[in-house]
Amino acid sequence: xxxxxxxxxxxxxxxxxxxxxxxxxxxxxxxxxxxxxxxxxxxxxxxxxxxxxxxxxxxxxxxxxxxxxxxxxxxxxxxxxxxxxxxxxxxxxxxxxxxxxxxxxxxxxxxxxxxxxxxxxxxxxxxxxxxxxxxxxxxxxxxxxxxxxxxxxxxxxxxxxxxxxxxxxxxxxxxxxxxxxxxxxxxxxxxxxxxxxxxxxxxxxxxxxxxxxxxxxxxxxxxxxxxxxxxxxxxxxxxxxxxxxxxxxxxxxxxxxxxxxxxxxxxxxxxxxxxxxxxxxxxxxxxxxxxxxxxxxxxxxxxxxxxxxxxxxxxxxxxxxxxxxxxxxxxxxxxxxxxxxxxxxxxxxxxxxxxxxxxxxxxxxxxxxxxxxxxxxxxxxxxxxxxxxxxxxxxxxxxxxxxxxxxxxxxxxxxxxxxxxxxxxxxxxxxxxxxxx
Ligand code: 9ZP
Numbered sequence: 001x002x003x004x005x006x007x008x009x010x011x012x013x014x015x016x017x018x019x020x021x022x023x024x025x026x027x028x029x030x031x032x033x034x035x036x037x038x039x040x041x042x043x044x045x046x047x048x049x050x051x052x053x054x055x056x057x058x059x060x061x062x063x064x065x066x067x068x069x070x071x072x073x074x075x076x077x078x079x080x081x082x083x084x085x086x087x088x089x090x091x092x093x094x095x096x097x098x099x100x101x102x103x104x105x106x107x108x109x110x111x112x113x114x115x116x117x118x119x120x121x122x123x124x125x126x127x128x129x130x131x132x133x134x135x136x137x138x139x140x141x142x143x144x145x146x147x148x149x150x151x152x153x154x155x156x157x158x159x160x161x162x163x164x165x166x167x168x169x170x171x172x173x174x175x176x177x178x179x180x181x182x183x184x185x186x187x188x189x190x191x192x193x194x195x196x197x198x199x200x201x202x203x204x205x206x207x208x209x210x211x212x213x214x215x216x217x218x219x220x221x222x223x224x225x226x227x228x229x230x231x232x233x234x235x236x237x238x239x240x241x242x243x244x245x246x247x248x249x250x251x252x253x254x255x256x257x258x259x260x261x262x263x264x265x266x267x268x269x270x271x272x273x274x275x276x277x278x279x280x281x282x283x284x285x286x287x288x289x290x291x292x293x294x295x296x297x298x299x300x301x302x303x304x305x306x307x308x309x310x311x312x313x314x315x316x317x318x319x320x321x322x323x324x325x326x327x328x329x330x331x332x333x334x335x336x337x338x339x340x341x342x343x344x345x346x347x348x349x350x351x352x353x354x355x356x357x358x359x360x361x362x363x364x365x366x367x368x369x370x371x372x373x374x375x376x377x378x379x380x381x382x383x384x385x386x387x388x389x390x391x392x393x394x395x396x397x398x399x400x401x402x403x404x405x406x407x408x409x410x411x412x413x414x415x416x417x418x419x420x421x422x423x424x425x426x427x428x429x430x431x432x433x434x435x436x437x
Contacts, residue, residue, distance in 0.1 A: 036066070037120065039113040046074070046122075056189060057081040057091070063122060072110055072122040079117055090189070091119060097165065098188045105156030107176055107186035126176035126184060131237070134312055135172060140240040143272055145312070147304045149175070150234055151294075152183035157230070158290045160185070161223045168221060170229035171210050172236060181307040209242045213257050214284050224284035227293070231279025238272060239265065243280060258282065271297035 037046045049062035049071075058075035065072070082088045098109040108124035128134070131149065135141070141149070153175060160167060167174075169190040176186045212228035215221050235243040243261035246252045255261065259282035264273050275298040281287050293299065 037063075037115060037118075039111075039120075040115065041113060046072075046120075048074070048076075055187070057087065058121075062125065071125045073125040075121040075123065077119040077121070079119070082119075094189045095121065101160070101163070101188075103156055103159040105152045105182065105184050106159060107184045123186070124178070124184070126186070127179035128177035128181060128312075130173050130177065130186075131175040131183065131233070132172035134177060134308075135237065135240070138312060141237045143238065143269055143298075144303050144305060145308055146234060146237040146272075147299060147302065148306070148308055149183050149237060150230070151299060151304060153185060153230060153233065154290055154294055154299075156183075156185040157226055158294075161226070161290060166221060166223055167226050167229075168215075169210075170226055170233060172233060175233070177308065181310055181312070183308070209244055209252065211256060212284065213259065213282050216253060216256055222284060223290075224287050227279055227287045227290070228284070230293075231276060231287075234272075234279065235261065235276055238268060238276075269298070269302075271301060274298070 035048050037048060038044070039046070045066040047064045047066055049064060052060040052062060052073060054060065055075070057077045059078075061074045061076060063072045063074040064070065077091055082091065095109075095112055099112070101109065107126065110122040110124065112119065112121045114120070153170070157167065157170075165188075167185060167188065167190070169187065170185070174185065174187040176184045178184055210229040210232040212221075212225035215225050232243055244252050244255045246255065259280055261280060264276060268276075275288075275293065275296050278286075278288050278296075279293070288296065
């Protein structure tokens with residue numbers, strides 16, 4: 001069992017680093033990390049991409065299976081980190097619990113293998129990271145989008161509970177967002193088998209902010225504790241901060257024990273208010289069950305998108321609709337209109353696009369066209385799908401690349417430093433994502 005390394009002649013391969021310079025006389029240096037990792041059992045090779053983050057014992061990377069090009073999120077756990085037997089037990093338990101789960105709203109466990117120095121777990125790669133990342137960019141969510149998140153999580157949780165598993169660590173950072181903008185429950189490191197109340201585990205685990213009062217008071221951990229955490233998730237999505245947050249941990253614990261959270265803002269709908277209050281009930285027996293939540297008015301009344309809006313993944317909400325829309329309108333005119341013999345005609349010169357890119361701020365645009373190349377009807381929308389200029393407002397999922405007199409859509413995508421102005425390029429992206437339905 002060896003960590004496969006590309007043949008080398010005393011110099012590191014690209015992407016490798018040498019172990020820090022050793023004193024003279026030390027045995028030969030070796031590369032610290034190889035970019036290529038081989039599963040010794042199958043011979044499958046994986047290319048290690050960028051670091052996604054760290055968690056527990058693991059460093060997490062993007063990994064590509066070389067033979068198929070499939071991408072995974074990999075947890076790489078160095079053996080040296082597993083200093084106690086219970087560390088290894090914990091990793092093995094996570095693997096044994098997770099590997100048999102198959103549900104659209106639970107992150108997929110793909111495979112695991114061991115090399116000489118690490119245990120490697122390959123998981124479904126969720127291209128839009130987690131709800132924690134998303135909320136850091138957006139601050140809060142509209143009720144319809146929160147409803148969509150909640151529905152996805154509830155379906156995943158229903159699957160886990162039906163299999164006798166409680167997650168025990170539901171929080172925004174463990175709720176991942178796929179490339180198709182669906183929410184998936186991940187990180188089952190703390191998940192445990194449901195036991196009868198008298199023999200329930202009394203260990204305190206999880207992030208303090210989302211811990212249920214009964215877990216804090218070591219009265220055991222049942223499925224109701226996941227409902228409490230889900231209430232905390234819903235509160236955070238709609239209000240922008242966790243319900244039990246304070247600078248002092250003791251203060252947080254006191255608030256949790258009394259289920260004392262700041263008053264719900266008046267703008268919250270009555271059904272959101274009633275569901276939150278029910279989920280954040282101090283007594284576990286009085287909290288709604290997953291089935292009751294799924295049939296609650298908040299989840300059944302009002303529009304629920306199938307997925308989160310793609311726009312969530314890339315841009316913060318437009319700060320001032322007024323200025324931005326006037327900018328977008330000017331952009332549209334400069335890009336697609338020109339006066340000729342007193343008549344307005346559509347044009348598409350790159351020079352104009354560039355001129356706008358340099359003038360522009362941080363707006364992201366998307367275009368769609370509904371007509372033939374000879375008579376282009378261009379809609380210019382902001383990322384939320386709001387029509388800014390053009391004959392009609394298509395739903396984002398109907399974006400199609402605009403082809404104006406043979407110009408390739410991608411050629412018109414322009415970015416300027418960090419502030420990007422995507423034109424037809426971003427609608428091509430929407431189309432790819434939405435086309436995978
Ligand atoms: N992170 C920035 C700091 C560089 C990212 O850009 C990033 C990108 C991701 O996908 C492109 C991503 C996470 C962070 N995706 C992802 N992360 C997972 C994950 C699936 N997809 N998981 C599946 N099961 N558990 C999770 C978990 C471990 C692999 N993660 C993340 C948790 C922390 C880092 C990776």
